[in-house]
Amino acid sequence: MSDYDVIVVGAGLGGLTTAALAAKSGMKTLVLEQSDIIGGCCSTFEVDGYKFDVGASIVEVIQPLERLFEMLGGKISDYLELIPCDPIYSFITDDGQRFSIPTDIDETTELVKRIAPEDVEGWHRFCDKGLSMIEEMMDAVMLSPMNTFSEAMQLGMKNPQILKFAPTFARTHQGVIRSFYKNPVMLQSAAFQSYFAGAPPELGSGVFGYIALSEHLGIYYPRGGMIGIPNGIAKAGMDYGLEIKVNQKVEKLLMENGTAFGVKLENGSEITAKLVVSNLNAQVTYLKLVGPHNLPGWAVKAIASYSNSMPCPMIYVGLDKKPDLEAHHTIVTSSLESMNDVWNNFYKMGIIPETAMSLVCWPTEADPSLAPEGRHILNFLCNAPAPYAPKGDNWDRLKGWYKDAAIKELETYVLPDARDHIEYIQVSTPLDFERRLLHPEGGIYGLFSDMTTLAMFRPRSRSKAVKNLYLTGSSTHLGGGVPTTVASGIVTAKYILKDFG
Amino acid sequence: MIKNLKKVLPVLVLVGMVAAWFQASESTRRYLKHIGKQVPYLPYRYFI
Numbered sequence: 001m002s003d004y005d006v007i008v009v010g011a012g013l014g015g016l017t018t019a020a021l022a023a024k025s026g027m028k029t030l031v032l033e034q035s036d037i038i039g040g041c042c043s044t045f046e047v048d049g050y051k052f053d054v055g056a057s058i059v060e061v062i063q064p065l066e067r068l069f070e071m072l073g074g075k076i077s078d079y080l081e082l083i084p085c086d087p088i089y090s091f092i093t094d095d096g097q098r099f100s101i102p103t104d105i106d107e108t109t110e111l112v113k114r115i116a117p118e119d120v121e122g123w124h125r126f127c128d129k130g131l132s133m134i135e136e137m138m139d140a141v142m143l144s145p146m147n148t149f150s151e152a153m154q155l156g157m158k159n160p161q162i163l164k165f166a167p168t169f170a171r172t173h174q175g176v177i178r179s180f181y182k183n184p185v186m187l188q189s190a191a192f193q194s195y196f197a198g199a200p201p202e203l204g205s206g207v208f209g210y211i212a213l214s215e216h217l218g219i220y221y222p223r224g225g226m227i228g229i230p231n232g233i234a235k236a237g238m239d240y241g242l243e244i245k246v247n248q249k250v251e252k253l254l255m256e257n258g259t260a261f262g263v264k265l266e267n268g269s270e271i272t273a274k275l276v277v278s279n280l281n282a283q284v285t286y287l288k289l290v291g292p293h294n295l296p297g298w299a300v301k302a303i304a305s306y307s308n309s310m311p312c313p314m315i316y317v318g319l320d321k322k323p324d325l326e327a328h329h330t331i332v333t334s335s336l337e338s339m340n341d342v343w344n345n346f347y348k349m350g351i352i353p354e355t356a357m358s359l360v361c362w363p364t365e366a367d368p369s370l371a372p373e374g375r376h377i378l379n380f381l382c383n384a385p386a387p388y389a390p391k392g393d394n395w396d397r398l399k400g401w402y403k404d405a406a407i408k409e410l411e412t413y414v415l416p417d418a419r420d421h422i423e424y425i426q427v428s429t430p431l432d433f434e435r436r437l438l439h440p441e442g443g444i445y446g447l448f449s450d451m452t453t454l455a456m457f458r459p460r461s462r463s464k465a466v467k468n469l470y471l472t473g474s475s476t477h478l479g480g481g482v483p484t485t486v487a488s489g490i491v492t493a494k495y496i497l498k499d500f501g
Numbered sequence: 502m503i504k505n506l507k508k509v510l511p512v513l514v515l516v517g518m519v520a521a522w523f524q525a526s527e528s529t530r531r532y533l534k535h536i537g538k539q540v541p542y543l544p545y546r547y548f549i
Contacts, residue, residue, distance in 0.1 A: 302542070303549055450536070457543055465548075
């Protein structure tokens with residue numbers, strides 16, 4: 001007799017989603033989280049009265065969240081408040097232009113007419129193709145199991161309208177946006193999102209080329225910080241008896257004859273279950289929790305063949321003054337070519353770039369309660385991407401230098417006298433992310449995403465190598481991001497309910 | 502005729518691929534190299 005029906009290792013969005021749905025179906029479910037807070041990358045911590053988001057800074061494409069709360073018998077607003085953020089971004093380009101992109105598509109058309117009249121026709125085509133793709137693929141692809149060719153074919157036969165979008169997956173991000181735009185600023189405005197999937201525009205899958213459009217469906221910030229989302233899912237799950245324990249680090253899976261039947265914690269205790277769900281990175285799951293000795297040779301070769309997505313050092317800043325910004329997100333960009341260049345000639349060479357792009361998030365614009373009265377928060381990525389192992393050095397030694405570089409970036413673009421107004425500053429390096437979130441090499445988007453690591457070529461939600469082991473989160477189908485990891489949790493729950501429900 | 506075509510076809514395909522490679526931009530070549538390195542792992546990845 002097992003202690004639980006389901007044990008979920010890791011309280012990230014994917015793990016919590018699967019756990020809540022399992023609990024709703026009547027399965028006795030336990031989530032074990034190694035950290036003292038839930039949410040993984042989508043979480044919030046408090047220091048000196050400031051509430052900083054660990055990684056994720058907004059949620060866009062909220063349909064998977066809506067679907068999840070429907071499946072849990074409620075709606076989003078029963079569990080969390082999402083504040084709409086408009087404009088989507090404020091841009092500062094390499095040639096000094098500043099403009100904001102509004103959510104409304106007609107208002108954006110007016111902006112395109114002003115900054116890139118030659119691309120108005122391309123913008124209309126981008127909208128027409130992208131919106132129909134998003135609408136037709138949302139439920140069909142995002143929320144459907146796609147571990148095998150057979151499942152993909154069934155999906156295509158049930159939804160023949162999506163087949164026309166298949167070539168988009170085989171194209172590159174830059175190939176897609178170049179088919180719509182010629183203007184360098186328009187290209188910049190749609191190119192940097194490839195890094196949201198952890199790849200440069202020349203390598204990322206073409207499907208991510210439409211992220212820039214999906215943002216026009218609305219971007220939102222949860223009141224109280226990004227942790228509002230995992231807290232909402234956890235609360236909904238707990239209504240059905242879900243148990244969540246923090247500060248519980250799992251050391252390994254309990255295995256017998258290639259079948260998982262529980263977990264062993266770092267403190268030596270063992271908990272058994274009918275099945276185990278891992279929300280950890282798939283390489284950590286297979287190579288550490290399961291162990292190569294419990295895997296067939298092909299599985300070790302397969303899991304070791306993936307590379308991790310890029311790490312991103314984050315800087316958390318508490319200010320005693322309102323920053324000179326116009327939107328929740330400000331992007332300091334450079335040309336499409338330099339976004340590729342920074343990957344090939346800096347990141348891959350182990351060199352921290354001096355220019356590329358910085359993403360400045362100003363959460364107190366949406367929710368002033370995140371900081372003491374009159375104070376503000378900035379969470380930002382500076383000159384991303386940055387290598388996990390800088391040549392001849394390491395991040396623990398570079399922390400101070402990087403902090404100074406970040407302050408200079410702030411002084412250049414956001415607050416000229418930033419140094420005099422910083423009340424709190426903390427740098428979270430790739431090493432910190434690795435230690436805090438157990439993401440190998442600090443890769444915050446799970447495994448690297450390109451056309452050879454998507455859908456049935458990404459680690460399966462239902463493991464074939466270990467019986468009764470399921471995976472969820474950014475390493476599985478659809479990759480990193482708030483909506484995609486929630487969707488992965490729904491897909492994993494569907495497999496579990498099919499097998500055990 | 503068909504016999505000759507069968508002999509010539511692989512050569513034509515190869516010539517076409519070489520010509521396409523030399524006409525491709527640096528960026529496209531990097532992409533093709535990257536994908537080429539990943540392809541041998543696909544049969545393993547499919548099952549994991």
